[in-house]
Amino acid sequence: MAEYLTHEHDVLVIGAGGAGLRAAVEASAAGVKVALVSKSLLGKAHTVMAEGGIAAALADVDDRDNWRVHFADTMRGGQYVNSWRMAELHAKEAPARVRELEAWGAVFDRTVDGRILQRNFGGHRYPRLAHVGDRTGLEMIRTLQDHGIHLGLDVFMEHTILILLKDGDRVVGAFGYDRERGRFHLFRAKAVVLATGGVGRAYKITSNSWEYTGDGHSLAYHAGAALTDMEFLQFHPTGMIWPPSVRGLLITEAVRGEGGVLRNKDGRRFMFDDIPPLYANQTADNEEEGWRYVQGDKNARRPPDLLTRDHVARCIRREVREGRGSPHGGVFLDIAWIKEKIPNAAEHIKKKLPSMYHQFKQLADIDITQVPMEVGPTTHYMMGGVRVDPDSQMASVPGLFAAGECAAGLHGANRLGGNSLSDLVVFGKRAGEYAARFAKNNSLGKVNPEQLAVAERGALKPFEREGAEGPYAVQYALQAMMQDLVGIVRQEQEMLQALDHIQELKARTGRVGVSGHREYNNSWHTAIDLNNLLTVSEIITRAALERKESRGAHFREDYPAKDEQFGQLNIVIQKGADGEVQLRREPIPPMPAELKQIIQEMK
Amino acid sequence: MATATFRIWRGEKGGGEFRDYSTEITDGMVVLDAVHQIQAEQTGDLSVRWNCKAGKCGSCSAEINGMPKLMCMTRLNSLPLQQPVTIEPMKTFPHIRDLVTDVSWNFRVKERIAKFKPRRPDAPDGTWRTAQVDADRVQEFRKCIECFLCQDVCHVLRDHHMHEEFIGPRFLVYTAALEMQPLDEGDRLQDLKSQFGIGLCNITKCCTKVCPENITITDNAIIPLKERVVDRYYDPLGKLFRMFSPRGT
Numbered sequence: 115m116a117e118y119l120t121h122e123h124d125v126l127v128i129g130a131g132g133a134g135l136r137a138a139v140e141a142s143a144a145g146v147k148v149a150l151v152s153k154s155l156l157g158k159a160h161t162v163m164a165e166g167g168i169a170a171a172l173a174d175v176d177d178r179d180n181w182r183v184h185f186a187d188t189m190r191g192g193q194y195v196n197s198w199r200m201a202e203l204h205a206k207e208a209p210a211r212v213r214e215l216e217a218w219g220a221v222f223d224r225t226v227d228g229r230i231l232q233r234n235f236g237g238h239r240y241p242r243l244a245h246v247g248d249r250t251g252l253e254m255i256r257t258l259q260d261h262g263i264h265l266g267l268d269v270f271m272e273h274t275i276l277i278l279l280k281d282g283d284r285v286v287g288a289f290g291y292d293r294e295r296g297r298f299h300l301f302r303a304k305a306v307v308l309a310t311g312g313v314g315r316a317y318k319i320t321s322n323s324w325e326y327t328g329d330g331h332s333l334a335y336h337a338g339a340a341l342t343d344m345e346f347l348q349f350h351p352t353g354m355i356w357p358p359s360v361r362g363l364l365i366t367e368a369v370r371g372e373g374g375v376l377r378n379k380d381g382r383r384f385m386f387d388d389i390p391p392l393y394a395n396q397t398a399d400n401e402e403e404g405w406r407y408v409q410g411d412k413n414a415r416r417p418p419d420l421l422t423r424d425h426v427a428r429c430i431r432r433e434v435r436e437g438r439g440s441p442h443g444g445v446f447l448d449i450a451w452i453k454e455k456i457p458n459a460a461e462h463i464k465k466k467l468p469s470m471y472h473q474f475k476q477l478a479d480i481d482i483t484q485v486p487m488e489v490g491p492t493t494h495y496m497m498g499g500v501r502v503d504p505d506s507q508m509a510s511v512p513g514l515f516a517a518g519e520c521a522a523g524l525h526g527a528n529r530l531g532g533n534s535l536s537d538l539v540v541f542g543k544r545a546g547e548y549a550a551r552f553a554k555n556n557s558l559g560k561v562n563p564e565q566l567a568v569a570e571r572g573a574l575k576p577f578e579r580e581g582a583e584g585p586y587a588v589q590y591a592l593q594a595m596m597q598d599l600v601g602i603v604r605q606e607q608e609m610l611q612a613l614d615h616i617q618e619l620k621a622r623t624g625r626v627g628v629s630g631h632r633e634y635n636n637s638w639h640t641a642i643d644l645n646n647l648l649t650v651s652e653i654i655t656r657a658a659l660e661r662k663e664s665r666g667a668h669f670r671e672d673y674p675a676k677d678e679q680f681g682q683l684n685i686v687i688q689k690g691a692d693g694e695v696q697l698r699r700e701p702i703p704p705m706p707a708e709l710k711q712i713i714q715e716m717k
Numbered sequence: 718m719a720t721a722t723f724r725i726w727r728g729e730k731g732g733g734e735f736r737d738y739s740t741e742i743t744d745g746m747v748v749l750d751a752v753h754q755i756q757a758e759q760t761g762d763l764s765v766r767w768n769c770k771a772g773k774c775g776s777c778s779a780e781i782n783g784m785p786k787l788m789c790m791t792r793l794n795s796l797p798l799q800q801p802v803t804i805e806p807m808k809t810f811p812h813i814r815d816l817v818t819d820v821s822w823n824f825r826v827k828e829r830i831a832k833f834k835p836r837r838p839d840a841p842d843g844t845w846r847t848a849q850v851d852a853d854r855v856q857e858f859r860k861c862i863e864c865f866l867c868q869d870v871c872h873v874l875r876d877h878h879m880h881e882e883f884i885g886p887r888f889l890v891y892t893a894a895l896e897m898q899p900l901d902e903g904d905r906l907q908d909l910k911s912q913f914g915i916g917l918c919n920i921t922k923c924c925t926k927v928c929p930e931n932i933t934i935t936d937n938a939i940i941p942l943k944e945r946v947v948d949r950y951y952d953p954l955g956k957l958f959r960m961f962s963p964r965g966t
Contacts, residue, residue, distance in 0.1 A: 155766075156824060157863055158774040213844060219833035219898060221852050221859060228846030246856060252773065253859060263824075264832045271821070294813055323768045357745020363771050468860075473771065476790055478745065586757035630762030633729070634814045637761030 118289075118300040118566065123149040123268065124553035125546070126288060126303035128275050129330065131159030132251070132538030133518025133545070134309030135258035140546025141307075142265040146553050149301060150262075151270045151290070153310075153325045157259045160311050160323055161538065164251025165366035165469065167233055167243025168215075168539075169532030170208035174229040176412065179240040181205040185709070186716035188533060190392060191237040191422050192497075192526020193666045193676075195343070195684060198705045199504035200524040204533070204540050211539040212244050220257040222246055234371040234408060236420045237530040239396060239716075241410070248366050248467050254535055273299060274639065275329065277569045278306060278337040278514065279561055285337055285513040286559030289569050293639065296632025298570055302561060304553035307507075307545045308334060308500060308516040313347070313650045315643075317493035317601070318593040321353055321364035327643040328650030330520030334500045335649060339509040341687045342700075343498035343522045344650075345657035345668045348529055349602050351426035353492025356442040360477045362492040365447065365470060367531040369487075370419045372466050373408045374449035375401075376430070377486070378438040384445070385418035388429055393421055395717070405455065424528045424667040427491040431602055434490070444490030450483055459483065491602055495534065497525040497667065498657070501686060506548035507541055510688075513552060513559075517545035527666020576641040582627030585641035592619050592647060600655050605671040612655045620648050653695060657685045660697050721793065723751055724801040725763070731812045737801060742793055748804065749777055749788035752816070764815035772929060775864030779816050780805040785866040785927045807869040820865055826884050829912070830892055834903040851899040858894035858938055860930040863887065867924035867934060873917050883914035886924035886934050893938035896945070910946050915939070 125141040127134045130152035138150045152159065171184040184205035189196055212230065216222065222244050223231040232241045246253040263269075275290035279302075287302040310330030314322025335341055352365040370376075378384050389397050397418050398404040404417025419426070430445050440446055449467070453459035460483035464471050467482070474480040474487060500509050500516035504523060507515045518538045525533065576585070592615075599612040623644045628637040663677035664670050683699045690696040705713075721742050724735045738755045749767055756763045767777040770789045777788040782796060782803055796802050810818040839846045867886035873879050884892075892905050892913065909915045922935045932938070948955060 154768050154774075155776065155820065158768045158776050160769070162774050162862070163769050163771065216845065216900075217835055219835070219895075219901075221847075221855050221898065223856075224847050224849040224852050228848055229844070231849075246859070249773070249860065252862065256859065260827070260832065263828050269824075271824075294819075323770065323774070325768065358743060359745045359747055359750045360771075469773070476772070477747070477792070584757070584761045586761070590757075628761055634764040634817050635762045636756060636764060 118298050120300045120302065121149055121268070122302045122558065123147045124303065125149070125305050125307065125549045126151065126301050127307045127309060127546070128288060128333075129153070129159070129309035129311060129518070129520070130156055130269070131161040131309065131311055131518065132254055132258060132535060133542035134159075134307070135255065135262055136539045136542030137307045137309055137517055137546035137549065138267050139258060139262050139265060140543045141550040142267055144547060144550035146550045149268045149270060149303065151273045151275060151301065153272070153274050153329070155271050156269055157255055159255060160326060161251045161255040161535070163321065163323070163364060164254070164535050165248040165364065166235055166368040166371065167245030167250045167532050168208070168212055168254065168535035169235065169238060169242050169530065170212040170244060170536055171205060171242060172209050172212060172230055172232060172244065174225055175232040176240040179242060182712045183239050183716060184208070184242065186713050187238050188524070188530060189526070189713060191528050191530040193528060194526065194681060195665065195702060196526030197504050197523030198709055200541070202709060203504060204524055204536060207540045208536040211536065211543065215254060215257050215539070218257050218261040220253050222253070233368060234416070234420065235531045236367055236370070236426070237422045238532065243371070243532040245368070247465070248368050248469050251535060270299070274642070275333060276573055276642070277565065278333050279565060280337060281559030281561070283512055284559055285511055287561065289566050291573065293634055296635065296638070300561065300566065302558050304556045304558055305513050305515065305549040307549045308514065308520050309518045309542065309545070310520045312496040312519040313654070314493045316592060316596050316647050316651045316654070318597040319353065319362040320493035321350060321362055322493065328646045330516060331496075331499055331653070332646035332649040334509060334514065334516065335653065335687070335689055337511055337514065338689060339511040339514055340501040341499060341522065341653060342501040342684045343526070344653045344687055345661045345685060346497035346527050346666055347493065347654060348423055348495040348497060348667045349427045349491040350494035351423055351430050351491050352447055352489040354478065355444040355488050355490040357478060363473070363477070364492065364494065365487060365489055366467070369447060369449050369467060369470060371408065372449065372463070373405065373452045373455070374419070374447055375417070375451065376419050376426070377446045377448055378433045379440055380438060384433050384438070385421065385426065385429060389418050389421070390425055397421065422528050422530065427602060428669060430489070430491055440488045442488050444488045446486040447489045448486035450485055495519065495529055497527065497529055498522045505544070507545035508548060508552070513556065515545040515549045517541040527668060573642055576626055576628040576638060579625065579627030580629050582625055583622065584628065585626045585637055585644055588619060588622050588626060588644055589640060589647070592651060595619070596651055600651070600658060603669050603671050604658050606659060609655050609659050613652065616648060616652050616655065623648060653687050656695050656697060657687060660685050721751070721798040722801040723755060724803045725752070725755070725816070726805040727763070727815055729812070729814045735803065742798070746793045747789055748781055748791045748793065748802065751793065752788060752804065764813070764817045766817045773862060775862035778807055778864045778866050778869065780807060780869070785869045787864060787866070787929050790929060807865070809869045809871070809875045810865070822880055823863070823865055823868065823887065826888050827891065830884070830888060830895070831903050831905050831908065833895055833898060833901055835900040836902050845900055847899045855894045855897050855899070857932055858890045860932055861887065861890055862930060864929060866927045866929065870923045870927045872921065872923070879914065879917060883917045886918070886939065888913070889915065889918070889942060890932060890934055890938045893942050896942065906946055906949055909942055910950055915943055915946055918943070
């Protein structure tokens with residue numbers, strides 16, 4: 115076997131955002147030796163981009179809130195194809211996870227009586243999001259990072275994993291390279307936790323950073339693990355659209371939570387024009403009631419601007435398509451208007467939404483305390499991912515665990531805002547705990563040198579083709595294609611075309627060349643990432659073809675209605691013996707009576 | 718279409734040279750866009766570190782026309798484009814390649830600072846009560862995105878290379894955030910004085926000037942810490958008082 119830098123640990127965590135850090139902290143607390151592999155520098159992961167808050171039924175602001183309401187909200191938001199067990203665990207455990215962050219040094223915004231302040235968010239019945247202005251994700255990742263560095267974790271910054279290693283059925287480690295020197299590393303571990311985040315870089319307009327290339331999804335898939343719900347990709351309704359260089363950049367839902375409203379070019383609050391029946395009972399039917407709600411009036415219902423993200427994104431698309439959009443092809447999001455309602459509105463906005471103020475001022479020359487923003491949908495979050503056991507977060511392959519965005523189940527067809535940060539800590543903790551337990555009961559497995567050699571050869575191939583087409587053009591082509599053909603509104607013909615394009619792009623990727631050497635070579639990294647992007651793009655497309663209905667984030671123009679039969683099942687994806695994507699429809703396990711009853715009561 | 722010229726540092730481990738690249742510029746572009754465009758169209762192996770492209774992760778720090786800045790938040794329309802825009806790696810840290818530096822020293826420094834140590838919970842359910850005004854003070858420091866631009870510009874590190882003796886503005890802010898954390902009971906004053914080199918800062922406020930999060934580093938973090946250290950270790954009256962007080966500190 116060739117000599118590689120070799121690291122041996124009990125638990126290997128791949129990904130160092132909120133979920134990965136929380137898993138590493140938990141595994142370490144269980145007394146096992148932990149490696150944490152991070153594609154970027156520590157503390158830079160996509161979690162820093164999360165803005166609005168972390169959802170937990172603390173009931174600090176509204177004492178009517180409890181885990182049962184949070185559970186029902188999450189299931190309704192996910193259109194009932196969620197894993198009900200994960201939704202239950204999440205709703206029950208999120209408050210303890212938030213308080214634990216406070217015990218580790220997080221400084222949340224406070225209520226008048228000194229408790230943790232919570233804000234309104236789309237799809238949540240009561241003010242539920244603990245937050246720090248609009249930089250909650252930064253607070254969370256920094257808290258976990260600063261807590262974690264004192265626990266003796268071995269952190270591998272700027273390392274990328276190429277493949278998972280298997281001994282028989284079991285995952286026994288991973289193989290990758292470091293960015294700085296381009297050396298290959300062998301990580302042997304008794305258990306592996308995937309916490310690699312999402313897939314947004316497969317699309318042209320996205321709020322996601324370069325890291326989001328579907329690594330965990332792809333690693334798990336090629337290691338034989340089942341994925342599920344991959345047709346459910348969330349387009350956040352409010353991304354920046356102008357100037358072009360910032361297109362896709364996220365504008366937090368907290369803008370609407372703080373009273374911001376959506377208008378078309380005629381100034382109309384178009385969200386009042388289409389309120390889905392599932393939400394009719396709990397949605398305001400006039401502007402005045404909506405305003406009272408965001409001001410904390412417990413008798414008022416939520417304004418339709420705060421309907422779930424899938425619905426708001428489609429309404430915006432409709433306004434633009436029907437010619438009622440803003441000059442640059444979006445709609446208006448107006449927070450400045452609250453000056454009609456409250457004194458010192460400008461100061462209030464800067465205090466509540468500091469990074470939004472900053473972002474628009476600096477990148478678009480727009481003062482959001484004075485004029486409306488132009489917004490449009492942006493690729494934001496993958497609900498689907500590694501199919502896991504709800505309690506232990508173990509994948510269908512032993513020794514492999516997954517948590518956070520790269521795992522599936524909690525969010526069903528559509529994630530509620532704020533449920534991501536809570537997902538990270540609730541299931542990050544569980545993954546760490548159960549991975550540590552698995553590691554204690556198993557020994558290091560055997561490494562197959564052939565597997566390493568193949569991965570190494572594959573990774574170095576682009577250097578043999580210097581002068582050939584570079585990776586960036588292929589990446590841009592894929593992003594534009596997925597945006598056009600497998601975007602917010604889908605139909606069979608276009609998705610079949612997308613599959614053809616994916617085959618062509620795979621062939622092009624096989625011919626991509628890079629120049630220079632292996633040390634911090636961005637084009638080489640991009641060339642490698644293309645493989646994962648293509649794998650997840652194909653899986654998304656095939657799953658979207660298979661679900662012949664519209665539900666949550668998945669909207670089919672050719673099947674615009676919900677179909678009760680599809681509402682009873684998840685689409686499960688696995689790599690077949692022939693190396694091709696295999697799909698199957700799996701019935702959702704029956705919900706226990708007490709959970710059913712909660713949903714009935716909260717209708 | 719307008720074009721502009723970017724004079725980018727190319728090379729490895731301290732060696733290298735500026736090379737000029739011309740590229741088309743469009744509305745609203747930031748320096749990082751130009752670097753990406755040059756990378757995609759002209760020189761694929763140009764090394765640059767970046768992540769969020771939204772001023773939130775602090776990865777793309779560099780020196781633009783000599784000023785420490787985030788590439789993703791520097792609009793081209795804020796720069797004079799009739800002359801080449803120079804882009805160089807940060808100078809305070811060891812060079813890796815092109816625009817990328819080795820910032821790992823910062824991560825090692827942080828581990829030396831005593832961790833958060835909360836007081837006992839205030840309420841029987843294990844929770845605390847904190848007033849927003851007390852939160853405000855540390856929330857300013859906790860905005861830090863760890864771009865290390867303040868470390869880059871600090872002359873104690875940049876010119877005098879006192880990385881062993883001085884933790885730099887970033888970690889003075891970090892220490893201040895812990896010392897002023899309403900729940901924290903830790904005590905880092907001895908370390909500030911003897912290991913972290915707080916006395917080496919002579920409050921030129923360069924760090925405050927370059928902070929992309931507009932944290933008032935010198936006035937709100939460093940000076941109050943200096944005052945605390947002085948109060949404890951250099952105030953003769955206080956010293957006398959502590960000598961005769963039963964508990965001492």
